[in-house]
Amino acid sequence: MRPRVAPSPDLSSSLSACIARRGLKSTRQRQAILGAFLASSGHVTVVDLLARARAADPGVSPATVYRTLRLLAECGLAKPQRFHGSPTMYEIVAGREHHDHLVCTRCGRVVEFEDARIERLQTAVARARGFTVTSHRMELYGLCRLCRPARPGRKAGSAGRRSRAKRR
Amino acid sequence: MRPRVAPSPDLSSSLSACIARRGLKSTRQRQAILGAFLASSGHVTVVDLLARARAADPGVSPATVYRTLRLLAECGLAKPQRFHGSPTMYEIVAGREHHDHLVCTRCGRVVEFEDARIERLQTAVARARGFTVTSHRMELYGLCRLCRPARPGRKAGSAGRRSRAKRR
DNA sequence: CCGGATTTTGAGACGCACTCTCAACTACGC
């Protein structure tokens, strides 16, 4: 529907804009956290992000990461995702379309997908039940290509088994 | 696919069976909690269930409700559902088919649905991405018939606005 | 019906993820 906007290089200005609009201030910590967030693969936990932000600025506290992430969410730059059995992950939102997730239950890999047919069916099903849908969540859990136990003595590609939720 | 089995009146025997099989014991508290659970509408929180169980047996502690719910889940009688923004709800599983949920963001009502077309598409989409799906979760959030703000001066049916997550 | 091994229970400590409180600090307009 909407034209796909490429993940632009100046998302930080979106934050600046949002910060300015709300009379907030730009700080060292917020810069570090935003930088770390945007440099991530798209799905980070608070713990991940704290480590990354501290690489840029050692004086960043967990509380500030939580606060900044909430701020990013309010500015429409980040979106919290609570996947089954792992702490909340935040994904980069700006300029990206709605999508759902495939989650590998073994290595923790997250793959995004979007399927208009499913969305249409969801709306139709809801309407048939008298509901007006405002949002939804859909997560498919299973094994990704590399983790699938095809051969007993698996040697799943070059990457091997990745430690879950730690990939970058 | 499978013939739909009506919520049978002897689910408690399933628990007894599971308890016996595992060398566990049948206690007053477990009876009370199971009874309260089966008498529920199908989606209860721990708090709800504790209150209901205490009606039958005042000496039931929260810890035991948690433990028994876990036991029920292991026996395949209950299934935890974590909906957005509310504590974990447990639903009755035995003899019921897989389904997904419609959740009213206003009154907390939960409606179940099942749609084979969506399921098929999910599998197909996953396969196209190299995933073998083992489970999924899909929740559609929105307003139910009674909560939909059709007319500004809503008088949404006979029930009016229900307190969330308290309906039975 | 009893005794005793074993499970279960309740109460509270604990764990985790996250938010709040508050004094010290910092950004930013003037």
Added chain:
DNA sequence: GCGTAGTTGAGAGTGCGTCTCAAAATCCGG
């Protein structure tokens, strides 16, 4: 530079759930 208002870090607090442990209940053989 100055002052004010927003921000920070540390730690306390909260919500939800699990764990610990001593006391209690179950249930088995006899």
